[in-house]
Amino acid sequence: MTPRWWALVSFGVLLVALVTFAALTVPWHRAPAPRADQVAVLDQFPHDQVARARQFRSELRPGNYAGMLLGLLAALVLGLTPIGARLVELAGRPFGGHWLARAVLGGLLVVLVGELLTLPLAAWRHSIVARYGISTQSWGGWGVDLLKSLGVSVVLGGLALAGFFAVTHFAPRWWWAFGAAGAAGLVVLLSFVLPVVVEPIFNRFTPMPDSPLRTELIALADRDGVPVKDVLVADASRRTRAVNAYVSGLGPTRRIVVYDTMLTEATPDEVVSVAAHELGHAKDGDVLTGTILGALGAALAVVAVYLLGSWAGLLRLAGVDSIGEPRAIGLLLALAAVAGLVAGPGQAFVSRRIEARADQHALRLTGDPQTFEAMQRRLGTVNLSDPDPPAWEFLMFASHPSTVQRMAAARAYARGER
């Protein structure tokens, strides 16, 4: 049996594993609360507040879509014409065209071109977010953040490029197998490492100081049967007025993080309600579920790239001999951009269902739908969210149920529908 035959079998097995795992772990049946309740909720929002939120969102829209379109076009031009291959050759030239130099420097150069093209749109976005008072960051602070995330991308991207092309270089027939295992392993490793290595580059995390609220949160976690070593506060106020909380990490690196803005903007009861939602993620193992789905998806993507590598027309467009050579980096980027576009709505749908389950957990754990509703209203108000966004945009991009859906779910819960 040839490596290609094995790759086809592996692709099938991974696909079945991904679909089965998703079918078993994602709460597909959790439909949103009745639309009539959502409309009733929306009617209670002050009209000028909804109008301002919609104005804010519509001002962001042209830049967001232009950025997406430009990013996609750049990836397609770099990947489906020989331009990407030329850039990679150029980056490797000072090193005699060595494969490692081409892989790392060429890869970073190709990615940098895409980043630079969309930079003006990112700046436009910052100017709008600052004008509406959501961002508290100066241009200097914004630039520093940009450089930091570029640094993180260079280090992580450089390691991934070096690892991937080392495998294609040293195992030209079986690289897809090692590459798939490596990509899956990397996703798992990053889930452990990102919260303790990368997140602190952008924010300072301090244990929540002793207070009745902290005692209540730890007691809540105890009652829920979710061991939480600490509740951390992130100094998000250095860049934003927006409020948020999240859970990240796995096992020993798992933590619940609350933005410091949450503590100043929301009442203690509302913070408890948010923490109860985050405990839901911890209790249902949502970070683990996401990590396993991501690992299977990454492995599947590597095998898919290998199989696409026998499509001569595609290689001809990119001007490369093999999809496993560093000169094909532009082509890989184009494939990733298209795959991201196709997978995006599906990922958003899965995320919304998981978020709705965490909301139900918060309602059950606190038994306080009124505070939950007030908390959702607060999150939407402070963050200038459209409480009831346009349907198609919601389906394409929303990672969370809409504000009116979440508030309506609390009302349905209060009526005894659960």
Ligand SMILES: [Zn+2]
């Ligand atoms: Zn959540």
